[in-house]
Amino acid sequence: MGWYRTGTATVTNNSATVTGVGTDWVEGAALGETFLGPDGQCYEITQILGATSMRISPNYKGSTAAAQAYAIMPTRGDLEELTAEAAKLIASYAAIRDGAGKGKFAAGTVAAPSLRGTADENTGLRFAGNDILQLITNGVVRLQIAADGTPSGVFVEKLPVSTATQTAINNLAAACVAIANVGSAPNELPSNQHLGELAFLDALGATSVTRHTRDSKPGDVWHEWVSNTQLIKKFHGFDNVIRTITETYA
Template identity: 70%
Template sequence: MAWYRTGTVAVTNNSNVITGTGTSWVDAAAVGETFLGPDAQVYEITSIVSATSLRISPNYKGSTAAAQNYAVMPTQGYLRDLAAQAAALVSSYAAVRDGAGAGKFAAGAVTEPSLRGTADENTGLNIPGADILQLITNGVVRLQIAADGTPSGVFVEKLAVSAATQAAINNLAAATVALAALGADPDQVPVGQHLGRLAYLDALSILTVSRHARDSRPGDVWREHVSDTATTIKFHGFDGIIRSRTESWT
């Protein structure tokens, strides 16, 4: 390990205080290492006070002087560095072991999801809080699932349609709301019978009737509503021809 010589020092005869200029002793020196003074004598570093102040033993023997060259000689060398690196590795591994290594990830943000790629920091899977899961791309929540399973986000929102298309959808829905009731009244479909003509209510509750195009097969027989006093019986013959006759009711 190289000796540290950055900056200069001011020394005082019979004092243990060394003052540096342009030095960084907190990072570059350590207690127990050797201080080589401007007087060419060696001293033990007993304390690192700051980046520009340290203490030595014994007290400085040379003459008082400022702006002097010096050196810090690392007496512990590579062994100290290795120990420091091993301690840092153990500390960082503990965080990995108890977190990502155990499949546990800290709560993230939209710009930095909990689980993301190294080359794409704003895309991934995010756990922003208790019982919430988010799917994020480009820093935007595309899908969020709440604790009760309710989804939200642009992934489940309705795609935009033109005003004309939306108006056509609204008009169609208003004009063709099918009757839900089943029964024997003229405006209702008898239970268990082929639908024949379908009854609908428009938005103003005015009854309109539309013919049902029935998909019959050879051998089928069914009735269709004609009026309150008439029905039609139809038969799908095996020759492919549908024949009918009318029944009158009083």
């Protein structure tokens, strides 16, 4: 560390006070270091009063003089300087030590998540608070896991069917006979099959009921349900006329 010679010094005979002009003794000097006065004598710096004022010991022995060259000889050495710099580093690292160093991260925002990359600031993992965990890409929440473990978001909506589930679906489909047409083949629905009433839910969630119209042939006899106390009996005559009678039950 070099000697400090910035500015000039004014000294007074038999006085302990030294006044500077253009000096910064707060940064350039320290207690216990040596002040080399205009008289060529060495004095101990006993107090730094400010950037332009300090006290020495013993009192100045030379003649009173203004705006004189001077020098301050450092005695701290490299080790002391290193210690001071290390203290500054530790102080600046305290926030990291008490935060990320302990695995604790700020909540962040959607645009800047708690954990993110230096080259991709709007993508990462966010600890949003209230026991909520968010996965964010391009500044948008893609997956949110609530405190009870319930997932939500576009990530959940786009999840593929698992291999096991898809295998089960494929096995069920293979075991079923596909009915493609009406006819007499094994994979066709018989033309005279009466399916009765079919109930289903429409797109609005309302229950609808439809009735299959029987494709009968001469000689067929069947019943159609009207109510819990009434049936219609139908007969397809050989003259190709369908005749009906109503049966009422108590």
